[in-house]
Amino acid sequence: MTEDPTATFRVEAGELLEQVEQGLLDLGHRLGDMALVNAVFRGLHTLKGSGAMFGFDALAAFTHHCESAFDRVRKGEVPATAELVSVILSARDHMAALVDGDAPQAEGDAILARLAAAVEAARGAGVTADAPAATQGWKLFFRLPADAMANGTNPLMLLDELRDLGEAEVRVRTDALPPLGTLVPNECHLGWDVTLRGDITREAIEDVFIFVMDDMTLEIAPLGDVAPAEPVVVEEAPAAAPVEAAAPVAAAAGGPPAAAQPAVENVRVPADRLDALMDRVGELVIAQSRLSQLANNRHDLLLRSVTEDIERLSGELRDTMMVLRMVPVSSLFGRFRRLIHDLARETGKAIELQTSGETTEVDKTVIERLFDPLVHIIRNSCDHGLEAPADRIAAGKSETGLVKLSAHQAGGEVLITIVDDGRGIDRERVRAKGEANGLIEPGQQLADEELLGLIFHPGFSTAAQVTNLSGRGVGMDVVKRTIESLRGSISVASETGKGSTITLRIPLTLAIIEGLLVRVGESRYVLPLSAVEECLELSLEDDLRSRGRSLITLRDRLVPFVRLRDLFETGTRPDPHQKIVVVATGRERVGLVVDQIIGNHQTVIKSLSAFHRGVGSFSGATILGDGNVALILDVAQLVAMAQPREEMLRAAS
Amino acid sequence: MTASILTVDDSASLRMAIRIALTGAGYAVTEAVDGADGLAKATGTRFDMIVTDLNMPNMDGLEMIRALRQQPAQAGVPIIFLSTESDADMKAQAKAAGATGWLVKPFQPDQLIRVAQKVLGK
DSSP, X not given: OOOOHHHHHHHHHHHHHHHHHHXXXXXXXXXXXXXXXXXXXXXXXXXXXXXXXXXXXXXXXXXXXXXXHHHHHHTTSSOOOHHHHHHHHHHHHHHHHHHHTOOOHHHHHHHHHHHHHHSOSOOOOOOOOOOOOOEEEEEEEEEOOTTTTTTTOOHHHHHHHHHHHSEEEEEEEOTTOOOGGGOOTTSOOOEEEEEEEEEEOHHHHHHHTTTTGGGSEEEEEEOOSSSOOOOEEOSSOOOSSOOOSSOOHHHXXXXXXXXXXXXXXXXXXXXXXXXXXXXXXXXXXXXXXXXXXXXXXXXXXXXXXXXXXXXXXHHHHHHHHHHHTEEETHHHHHHHHHXXXXXXXXXXXXXXXEEEOTTOEEEHHHHHHHHHXXXXXXXXXXXXXXXXXXHHHHTTOOSSEEEXXXXXXXXXXXXXXXXXXSSOOOHHHHHHHHHHTTSSOTTOOOOHHHHHHGGGSTTOOOOSSOOSSSOSSOOHHHHHHHHHHTTOEEEEEEETTTEEEEEEEEESOSSEEEEEEEEETTEEEEEEGGGEEEEEEOOHHHHHHTXXXXXXXXXXXXXXXXXXXXXXXXXXXXXXXXXXXXXXXTTEEEEEEESEEEEEEEEEOBOOOTTTTTOTTEEEEEEOTTSOEEEEEOHHHHHHHHHHHHHHHHHHO | OOOEEEEEOSOHHHHHHHHHXXXXXXXXXXXXSSHHHHHHHHTTSOOSEEEEESSOSSSOHHHHHHHHHTSGXXXXXXXXXXXXXXXXXXXXXXXXXXXXXXXXXXXXXXXXXXXXXXXXXX
């Protein structure tokens, strides 16, 4: 394993910054909570200390100011205020940028100026030591405190150090030695007179005693040609640290956190190693299924029993592997507290965030990719959904708007819901906009679900004007596409005056899917089972009738279909009994005509190379039990491809 | 003879930096992740030196130093605590608890080695 403290520091700094952020957000609600103040202080403090150690000097210098400000809060000199918390939050963002190495100096200066304004108090000047003069030598006497040896100070080492400085003449003083009967052997009662010759600074001598200087007797006098001048008695000499005045001791100790952490040992593993392991496990599963096929063709009982063992083990290994990549959604939800805080400030609305189901676990990749869509949805809720405080009171609601974020697992999926108690979606406006955009006919009858579904169309925004919060060129259509690229789905429900609910259904993992294995021509393909609605025969009658216009009637609805044989240009004769696999994304359905449906297939997804990624229609590949490769069809793409055709045909029919 | 040093710090990167510095200078290093761990690892053995952080979860450095100094076997073991310039009274408390000396964070690896040489001898 390569040891790179800088990389480790970056990871750790990220965690510290997150802790600081959470602490600050909590502190925003409970300004008097000293435990939180201490927690934030500790985070900043560690960040500064390790930052400087690992060469992040700009970070250390910047953080130092914030830490100092918080130190004053900690010591009760300055009360925590909402503004202070807010400034330190923006400072935290700047620190994060400094860790990444791309932070404009001017921004940092502006934050520090705000900080200084927030903490209107001057910093005490540090104590500086007097400049010493070098002489040709020194005469000194020292006596250690009685407990010095028990506490780890070895006088012999100190004498050695003095000898290292220059020519030394040492004489012991035994005048303070107690009688033998009362002598405690590990107490130190001796004193030493030392004459040091050489070009030695006073500082160098004081350095030797730096650890014990506060409570020992140390007399240092220049070795002059004159008789020794009156010895300088150093009492409570200025130590390396500037002593801050009037620090209330009670508030100072940074004590342990209130709750002891449970003793679970964690190992941090880079994600790419997990991916590599996942790959190997995937290949093992494939090799195992080849083995199973071979064993099934032979009548060797021993071989079969071994094969079954390997089958079970590789299955278990795969399950364990999946769990390794799972992380609780709390890591995702936690990040939204900050968003809500910022949104509340920007909109002037009072917003409360409630979260539940944080322990629900989802694949790490999924979590990462959910962040942007959720940001957009939450922004929408706060910006469009929640009313201004005055309007809320007028509507008989509490002044504070509520956004609820929850997660729970249902089978192989996770349901994430975002609920707000705002004004709800204005159906009339949606309808008007839909008509204006030509998405629906004026006066067209639509089921409520369909009407609300219009917001997922590209270029659709119900905001009367685009604010700086929402509508940053990202619409719900992008959210929908992102969710679908995760093989998930999104739905919306809304009650006028009461609020809206957005529900996301996301698969637990992206690495393995349940697939339907089909054959088109001589090749095999995999369709994600979650998208498959039903399988039908393409009767000769239907086939003939639909000639030229690929539409079938499915329970009184026209469903377009795509002949994969044509699409892939197989060049083989079609099977006499072709099948249609009806797949759906959201409300849109498409039939895919295949030659044969082979059956269910659990698939370890291999991603396509960068070179092939641009090829539409395929979202990945997998290796079949016999070692052949099957491409995984991208249902969303195929549906998108078929839809314009459908509309064209509908218009024609 | 290789001196054995116990380092106690809740920061993995700091522990790594300290270990790299000390092992590079020829010392044997044992690591502990907090005061409780440090106390457990030091009890029953005698390290030649202990380097500890002060702010740590579960058991902080102060408590650990106090607990160690109550064990007769730990008498005279140099305990260096890592401090920062802003915790002057913490330093006083650590000294009172029985710490031998301190090292101000941030520090360079050679400063740590100098301190080790100072209390362990060269």
